[in-house]
Each structure stands twice: as structure tokens, then as C-alpha cells.
Amino acid sequence: MLNKQFHRDQFPGLHQEVNGKPLVYLDNAATAQRPQMVLDAINDYYINHNANIHRGVHSLSESATDLYENARKSLAKLLNAPSEKDLIFVRGCTEAVNLVAQTFVRSRVSKGDEILISHLEHHSNIVPWQLLCEQTGAVLKVIPMNDAGELCVDQLDDLLTEKTKFMSVVHVSNALGTINPVKEVVTKAHAKGVPVMLDGAQATPHLKVDVQDLDCDFYTVSGHKMYGPTGSGVLFGKAEHLNAMPPYHGGGEMISKVTFESTVYNAVPAKFEAGTPNIAGGIGLGAAAEFMMSIGMENIEQRDAELRVYAEQALAKVPGLRMLGTAKHKSPVFSFNIEGIHAHDIGTIIDHHGVAVRTGHHCTMPIFEYFGVAGSCRASFAFYNTEQDVDILVESLLKAIEMFK
Amino acid sequence: MTDLSKLYKQTILEHNRNPRNYGRPDHWTHHSEGLNAICGDLVHVYLTIEGDVISAINYDGESCAISMASASMMTEFIKGRAVDDALSKFELFCQLMAKGSDIQRIDALEDVNNLITVKKFPSRIKSATLCWHAMAAAIKGQPTATTE
Numbered sequence: 148m149l150n151k152q153f154h155r156d157q158f159p160g161l162h163q164e165v166n167g168k169p170l171v172y173l174d175n176a177a178t179a180q181r182p183q184m185v186l187d188a189i190n191d192y193y194i195n196h197n198a199n200i201h202r203g204v205h206s207l208s209e210s211a212t213d214l215y216e217n218a219r220k221s222l223a224k225l226l227n228a229p230s231e232k233d234l235i236f237v238r239g240c241t242e243a244v245n246l247v248a249q250t251f252v253r254s255r256v257s258k259g260d261e262i263l264i265s266h267l268e269h270h271s272n273i274v275p276w277q278l279l280c281e282q283t284g285a286v287l288k289v290i291p292m293n294d295a296g297e298l299c300v301d302q303l304d305d306l307l308t309e310k311t312k313f314m315s316v317v318h319v320s321n322a323l324g325t326i327n328p329v330k331e332v333v334t335k336a337h338a339k340g341v342p343v344m345l346d347g348a349q350a351t352p353h354l355k356v357d358v359q360d361l362d363c364d365f366y367t368v369s370g371h372k373m374y375g376p377t378g379s380g381v382l383f384g385k386a387e388h389l390n391a392m393p394p395y396h397g398g399g400e401m402i403s404k405v406t407f408e409s410t411v412y413n414a415v416p417a418k419f420e421a422g423t424p425n426i427a428g429g430i431g432l433g434a435a436a437e438f439m440m441s442i443g444m445e446n447i448e449q450r451d452a453e454l455r456v457y458a459e460q461a462l463a464k465v466p467g468l469r470m471l472g473t474a475k476h477k478s479p480v481f482s483f484n485i486e487g488i489h490a491h492d493i494g495t496i497i498d499h500h501g502v503a504v505r506t507g508h509h510c511t512m513p514i515f516e517y518f519g520v521a522g523s524c525r526a527s528f529a530f531y532n533t534e535q536d537v538d539i540l541v542e543s544l545l546k547a548i549e550m551f552k
Numbered sequence: 553m554t555d556l557s558k559l560y561k562q563t564i565l566e567h568n569r570n571p572r573n574y575g576r577p578d579h580w581t582h583h584s585e586g587l588n589a590i591c592g593d594l595v596h597v598y599l600t601i602e603g604d605v606i607s608a609i610n611y612d613g614e615s616c617a618i619s620m621a622s623a624s625m626m627t628e629f630i631k632g633r634a635v636d637d638a639l640s641k642f643e644l645f646c647q648l649m650a651k652g653s654d655i656q657r658i659d660a661l662e663d664v665n666n667l668i669t670v671k672k673f674p675s676r677i678k679s680a681t682l683c684w685h686a687m688a689a690a691i692k693g694q695p696t697a698t699t700e
Binding site: 522 | 554557558559594673676
């Protein structure tokens with residue numbers, strides 16, 4: 148059960164003043180605040196268990212290894228992965244996409260083959276594929292979106308051809324909040340024999356994600372978007388793929404035997420985790436997963452829906468406000484412009500009232516090209532935000548409008 | 553009056569409402585495009601240089617009020633100056649706006665000093681300097697400019 152005030156109080160970062168006003172933090176799609184439980188887990192590792200993992204025989208190394216591997220188990224539980232061995236710790240979704248592009252897809256494509264993404268992608272799910280296309284001569288194809296910012300799923304059957312070798316699609320859009328029908332997308336791709344990766348950066352903070360139910364081949368998780376540390380994340384991959392893929396980086400931990408003639412690689416997931424990892428980050432991310440499960444993802448989904456409806460109605464009353472992205476299924480992310488005021492000016496003015504939003508193109512330039520604007524103001528909510536936050540946002544927008552009159 | 557009110561009310565909004573030398577002219581001899589990739593600010597600066605004098609300077613683009621007002625003020629200030637003078641004023645403007653410096657005024661910059669409040673909003677300094685970078689780049693024959 149989500150206890151609004153109790154769970155909000157778990158986030159020390161929310162309880163501060165900015166520019167002399169109580170902070171209204173609405174930049175959660177950029178990075179979320181972190182609960183005390185995550186901060187404590189990181190501190191506990193550094194203070195009480197600080198050692199390198201997977202190698203020492205001493206007690207601290209063993210307990211550090213246990214904490215790290217237990218974190219992997221927590222994340223497997225959150226995603227309902229068949230085994231924690233199917234999860235690779237990475238720095239974040241960007242690294243996960245690059246890893247899959249270079250170790251899974253690269254050997255499967257040659258000149259003229261096609262890789263399918265969507266119009267809603269973050270740059271980090273565009274650029275790695277452009278690099279791969281330059282390396283291989285493959286061609287990048289894009290599933291279009293409609294005026295509401297929804298994926299044109301009806302065009303998918305035509306876009307999936309015998310040339311399509313891989314598809315990578317965002318689960319929830321960071322710029323517009325659109326929740327894509329990813330299960331349907333995966334089913335259609337699999338019907339044509341095309342493996343699918345889902346970019347879950349913006350999904351795991353908001354939705355119950357079940358990788359077995361989705362049947363996706365890969366799923367990416369960004370730690371800092373889901374109340375965990377920056378520089379942490381996991382890549383889920385089906386075991387059959389991970390076992391067959393070559394390593395991404397060479398180094399320590401990913402080997403089982405090295406001579407100057409050759410190297411025998413370690414088993415999955417160690418094969419993909421070269422070098423001393425972000426141990427504290429992994430442990431903190433595990434704590435974030437436990438925190439979210441303790442609240443219950445269905446409770447978070449319900450609170451999201453309440454905030455979304457309240458904010459939609461409140462923002463609709465702001466004169467001259469144009470909402471970008473009006474999908475039927477969306478998370479509480481609001482991308483908008485106000486007539487006659489540039490997004491950066493709005494950002495500066497409302498920051499003065501303690502309201503933190505993102506302005507610009509949100510690393511999704513093709514989306515804004517579609518709407519014919521350079522960028523937007525984006526207010527993105529988390530379950531710990533309140534109706535009062537919405538009210539203060541709206542009041543500060545009205546003040547900005549007044550100032551520009 | 554708060555810093556925010558000062559920033560927007562006194563100078564910026566006046567220039568934003570009544571931009572000077574705005575719009576793409578029919579003819580120019582030098583042009584550069586200033587782009588802040590991170591914020592998406594875009595400013596085009598068009599110069600007509602006759603001999604060594606900037607006889608006309610115009611701008612257009614899509615960016616915030618600070619960026620547009622700074623460009624408007626810059627065109628008023630630069631028009632009619634010799635190329636070398638314009639470049640030295642560009643250097644002075646960069647010194648005036650340098651993040652962390654405590655310079656509050658450079659007399660040679662005259663009314664351009666009115667932009668000084670922008671310095672209290674460090675994340676917005678690049679908005680104010682973009683058009684100046686584009687102006688200097690145009691003189692130097694560089695087609696694009698950034699504040700990086």
C-alpha cells in the first residue's frame with residue numbers, strides 16, 4: 148500500500164528549499180531522487196563491507212560479493228527474469244544498447260540488412276544503431292508515430308521484412324510519456340523471426356515490468372531513473388543469447404583462464420562484466436528494486452494515474468499551453484510549450500519559484516522535428532509528487548505568462 | 553526587485569518585444585549560424601562588410617528571450633564599427649560574461665552592460681553569448697559557431 152506522506156518522507160532530497168522556495172521536483176525523467184534506503188545501502192557497503200568482489204577469500208570480500216549478487220537477485224525479481232544470471236550490470240541503458248548492438252547484432256547483419264527502431268527513441272537508442280550501420284552497411288528503418296505521439300503499430304507488419312534483423316523500441320517515451328504497446332510489438336516481430344530489445348529506462352520507475360510475459364529478447368534498465376544510483380543499470384538478455392554472444396569489453400573478471408596465446412572467457416554474466424564494477428552502484432540499485440517492490444508496482448501505477456489526470460486537467464487551464472504527446476496510454480510526463488515564451492525562459496522563471504523541470508529537446512530531436520518545434524518544457528512526475536506540486540507548477544507558469552505580457 | 557525581475561523586465565523583454573535589426577536581409581556579405589546543441593538555441597547573424605566597416609548587421613533564429621534580446625542589443629552596438637573593433641568588443645563581451653569572473657561592467661561596452669544580470673543565472677550565460685560568437689565567426693568566414 149502506498150502511503151503518500153510516508154513514502155515521500157523517505158526521500159531526503161525532496162525536503163529542501165531552492166531559491167528560497169520549497170523544492171517542487173518535476174524532472175524525474177532526467178533523474179529521480181533517491182530514498183534513504185538506497186543511500187544507506189551505499190554507505191553500508193563503503194563503511195562495513197568495503198572490499199573488491201568475486202576474488203578475495205577474506206570475509207569482507209565475501210560479504211561484499213554477497214551484497215552485489217543479492218542486488219542482482221532483487222533486480223531479477225523486479226523484472227521477473229527467469230534467473231539472476233540473465234542480468235548484466237551496466238552503467239545504464241546507453242551502455243546496454245551499445246553492448247547488444249556490438250555483441251549480438253553486429254555479427255547478424257550485413258550490407259542492406261535492416262534494423263528497426265521507432266520515431267520515439269532517445270538518442271541513445273538511435274546513435275548506437277547508426278554507428279553499427281556505418282560499420283556494416285546495414286540500414287536503419289523507423290516505425291512512425293502519429294500526432295498524439297503514439298507508435299503506428301499498424302505499419303509494423305509492412306516494416307518487418309525478410310531484411311529486418313533486429314528491432315529496438317522504447318517502452319515509455321522520455322519526451323512525451325507515451326507507453327508503447329510493447330507486448331504486441333514483440334509478438335509481431337517474433338512472428339517474422341526478428342529479435343527485439345526494449346529500452347526500459349523510463350518504464351521501470353512507473354510500470355510493473357515482466358520480461359517473461361513481454362517475451363522480449365533484451366530489456367534495458369537505468370538505475371538512476373528508478374531511484375537508484377547514477378552510473379548503474381542492468382541489461383536483461385535471454386540466456387540463449389547471452390551464452391552465444393562474445394564479450395563486449397576485455398579485462399579482469401570476464402575471464403576464467405588467460406595465457407599469452409589465448410583466453411577462456413568466464414560464464415555469463417561475468418563474461419560481460421570486465422573490470423571492477425560499480426559495486427556500490429549495483430548494491431544501491433538492488434536496494435532501489437527492493438524499495439519499489441515494498442511499495443508495490445501496482446500502487447505506483449495507481450498513484451501515477453491519479454497524478455496524470457490531475458495534472459492534465461490543471462495544465463489544460465493554462466492559457467496558450469500546447470501539450471505535445473497526448474497518447475491514450477501515458478505515464479505522468481508532460482511536454483509543453485506556451486505561446487510567446489521560449490521553453491528556456493519558462494525554465495528559468497519557474498526555477499525561481501522552486502520548480503525544477505527540463506527544457507530543450509530531451510535527447511529526442513526527431514520527436515521535436517515532427518512537431519515542428521526546437522524543444523519543450525517537460526514536467527515529469529514520480530509517485531512521490533503531490534497534487535500541490537501540480538498547483539505550484541501551474542501558478543508559476545501563470546506568473547511567467549504575466550511577466551511576458 | 554528580484555534578480556529574476558531585473559533580468560526579464562528591464563532590458564530583455566523590451567528588446568524581445570521590439571527586436572532591432574531582426575530578420576534575414578536581402579543581401580549580406582558574411583553569415584554564420586550559432587547553435588547551442590544542448591539547449592537547441594539557434595541564431596543566424598548576417599553582416600554586410602564594406603571595406604573594413606560593418607555597414608549592416610541583422611539576425612534571426614529561434615531561441616529564448618535572453619538570446620534574442622542579446623542579439624538585438626549586439627546589432628545596435630556593432631553596426632557601423634570597423635571589423636577589428638567589432639572583434640575586440642567581442643573579446644570584451646566574453647570577459648564581461650565569463651562564468652565566475654567578478655567583472656560587473658566594461659565601460660567600452662556601453663548599453664550592452666545591461667545584460668549583466670544574466671551572470672546571476674550561470675546556466676543562461678551561453679544564451680547571451682551565442683549571437684556574439686556567431687558575429688565573430690561570420691567575420692572570420694566560419695559558417696557555424698558554438699559557445700562550447
